[in-house]
Amino acid sequence: xxxxxxxxxxxxxxxxxxxxxxxxxxxxxxxxxxxxxxxxxxxxxxxxxxxxxxxxxxxxxxxxxxxxxxxxxxxxxxxxxxxxxxxxxxxxxxxxxxxxxxxxxxxxxxxxxxxxxxxxxxxxxxxxxxxxxxxxxxxxxxxxxxxxxxxxxxxxxxxxxxxxxxxxxxxxxxxxxxxxxxxxxxxxxxxxxxxxxxxxxxxxxxxxxxxxxxxxxxxxxxxxxxxxxxxxxxxxxxxxxxxxxxxxxxxxxxxxxxxxxxxxxxxxxxxxxxxxxxxxxxxxxxxxxxxxxxxxxxxxxxxxxxxxxxxxxxxxxxxxxxxxxxxxxxxxxxxxxxxxxxxxxxxxxxxxxxxxxxxxxxxxxxxxxxxxxxxx
Numbered sequence: 403x404x405x406x407x408x409x410x411x412x413x414x415x416x417x418x419x420x421x422x423x424x425x426x427x428x429x430x431x432x433x434x435x436x437x438x439x440x441x442x443x444x445x446x447x448x449x450x451x452x453x454x455x456x457x458x459x460x461x462x463x464x465x466x467x468x469x470x471x472x473x474x475x476x477x478x479x480x481x482x483x484x485x486x487x488x489x490x491x492x493x494x495x496x497x498x499x500x501x502x503x504x505x506x507x508x509x510x511x512x513x514x515x516x517x518x519x520x521x522x523x524x525x526x527x528x529x530x531x532x533x534x535x536x537x538x539x540x541x542x543x544x545x546x547x548x549x550x551x552x553x554x555x556x557x558x559x560x561x562x563x564x565x566x567x568x569x570x571x572x573x574x575x576x577x578x579x580x581x582x583x584x585x586x587x588x589x590x591x592x593x594x595x596x597x598x599x600x601x602x603x604x605x606x607x608x609x610x611x612x613x614x615x616x617x618x619x620x621x622x623x624x625x626x627x628x629x630x631x632x633x634x635x636x637x638x639x640x641x642x643x644x645x646x647x648x649x650x651x652x653x654x655x656x657x658x659x660x661x662x663x664x665x666x667x668x669x670x671x672x673x674x675x676x677x678x679x680x681x682x683x684x685x686x687x688x689x690x691x692x693x694x695x696x697x698x699x700x701x702x703x704x705x706x707x708x709x710x711x712x713x714x715x716x717x718x719x720x721x722x723x724x725x726x727x728x729x730x731x732x733x734x735x736x737x738x739x740x741x742x743x744x745x746x747x748x749x750x751x752x753x754x755x756x757x758x759x760x761x762x763x764x765x766x767x768x769x770x771x772x773x774x775x776x777x778x
Contacts, residue, residue, distance in 0.1 A: 403453065403454065403457050404457060404461070406434060406437070406438065406443075406454075407434065407454070407457065407458060407461070409437070410433055410434045410437045411430065411433070411434075414430075416462075416465055416470060416471060417470075417471060419462075419477060420462065420465075420471040420472070420475040420476070420477060421475070421477075422477040423477075424477075426477070427477040427478055430458070430477075431451060431454060431455060431458070431478075434454055435450075435451070435454075455478050456478075458478040459476055459478040459479055462475070462476040462477065462478060463476060496661050496664035496665070496668070496696075496698050497661070497664065497665055497668060497698055498648075498657060498661055498662065498665045499665075502646055502648065503531075503535055503665075505645075505646035506531055506642055506643070506646055507528050507531060507532070509641075509642045509645040509646050510523075510524045510525075510527040510528040510531070510642060511524050511528070512645060513641055513642065513645060514527070522626075522627035523638065525627075526624070526626075526627060526635075527635070527638055527639075527642060529607045529610075529611065529624065530544065530624050530635065531642075531662070532603050532604055532607050533604055533607055533608075533624065534659065534662035534663070534666075535662045535665065535666055536599070536601045536603060536604030536607075536666075537578075537597055537599055537601075537604060537666075538662070538663045538666035538667055538670075538684070538685045539595075539597060539663070539686075540660065540663060541634075541659050541660060542584075542633075543580055543584065543585055543595070544624050545622065545624055545625065545631065545632060545633065545634075545635075546580060546584035546585075546622070546631075547578060547580060547622065547623050547624060548619065548620055548621060548622055548623065549611075549612065549615040549616070549618055549619050549620070549621045549623060549629075550619035550620065551578055551579050551580050551581075552576060552577070552578050552579075552608060552611075552612055552623065553576070553577050553579075554574050554575070554576060554577070554612075555574070555575040555576070555577050555598070566600065568600060568602075573600070573602060573605055574605060574609070575598055575599065575600045575605070576598070576599040576600075576604075576605055576608045576609075576612075577596065577597075577598055577599075578596065578597045578598075578599060578608075579594065579595075579596045580594050580595055580596075580597075581594045582594040595686050597686070608623070611623040611624070615629050635659075636659075639658070639659045643657055643658075663685075663696065664696050664698060666685070667681060667685055667687075667693070667696040667697060668696070668697055668698045668699070670684065670685075671693075671697040671699070672699065672707065674707070674710075678690070678693060681693065718742070721742055721745070721746055721756060722742055724756045724757065724760075725741070725742055725745055725756060725757075725760050728741075728745075728757075728760040728761070728763075728764060729741060741760075741763060744763045745759040745760045745762075745763050746759070748762055748763065
């Protein structure tokens with residue numbers, strides 16, 4: 403990408419480009435688009451415009467850092483040159499729903515379970531897909547994970563794996579530490595990434611792979627069956643996606659392996675149990691802008707979430723009005739909230755009216771106070 407910018411903009415002086423107005427900045431990018439349209443790498447997606455803008459912006463940030471141009475003169479900053487929206491919100495994209503995810507896993511067995519030429523391909527592809535959907539890491543980062551990068555989280559000061567309580571059960575957690583030179587951002591920032599894996603299926607995949615290559619620290623867990631590295635598995639991915647009826651590609655209505663990251667981030671973002679800070683911590687995303695690009699919120703899903711919140715709020719207000727005669731003036735705000743919550747819980751559990759439930763709660767409160775007086 404940098405080489406393309408150098409080829410197209412090579413005759414410009416960086417000081418002259420730094421003085422560009424927004425319209426002139428767009429003209430520079432349109433020159434790149436026109437030059438690429440004459441090659442095999444024509445821009446087929448609006449996101450390509452944004453990628454080239456980001457790369458041009460990074461070049462000028464470097465120039466500012468080394469005082470080649472004045473600070474604040476980057477003509478490709480967000481806000482100084484327009485950006486394209488990747489897809490319209492109404493067009494479902496980048497989302498692979500759970501039924502299709504299960505279909506992709508079954509397709510691995512359908513394609514290669516009985517294959518004599520590729521006897522290990524079914525297990526390899528299934529494990530790769532499980533990890534991608536369960537961790538949201540990028541494909542290249544997953545393929546770069548070696549045995550020495552992985553370890554089980556242990557008890558402090560001990561070598562035994564620590565058990566964590568999850569969904570009423572206990573399981574181990576895997577720590578994955580990939581060095582900076584193997585990550586997308588690490589080559590620029592010098593920082594690697596550390597991910598903690600706790601979802602059941604993903605932990606089981608890592609446990610099997612770690613055990614398989616326990617004596618080979620340099621083995622790649624998701625490379626070939628004997629631990630050698632692979633740089634891509636696009637051909638196999640095309641077969642799997644086609645088997646479940648998903649068209650493989652980068653355009654509208656098409657899907658690719660990287661969409662597993664989009665799906666996981668979108669699913670976490672729509673969960674009421676996750677906030678943006680937790681999503682960024684889990685996925686390794688740094689900026690809100692990047693998170694917004696990965697989060698594909700559907701209008702209907704947002705409407706349902708809003709309906710749940712508003713319905714709960716309306717129900718709480720109605721309950722407070724019904725229980726108002728039972729609430730004591732001397733109670734604090736916290737005591738009133740606990741009383742309303744307890745009355746609602748009893749009403750839901752016993753199918754009684756809120757008034758009857760409130761009388762039961764008041765009786766319990768008075769009974770507790772009577773016991774306290776007798777003790778003293």
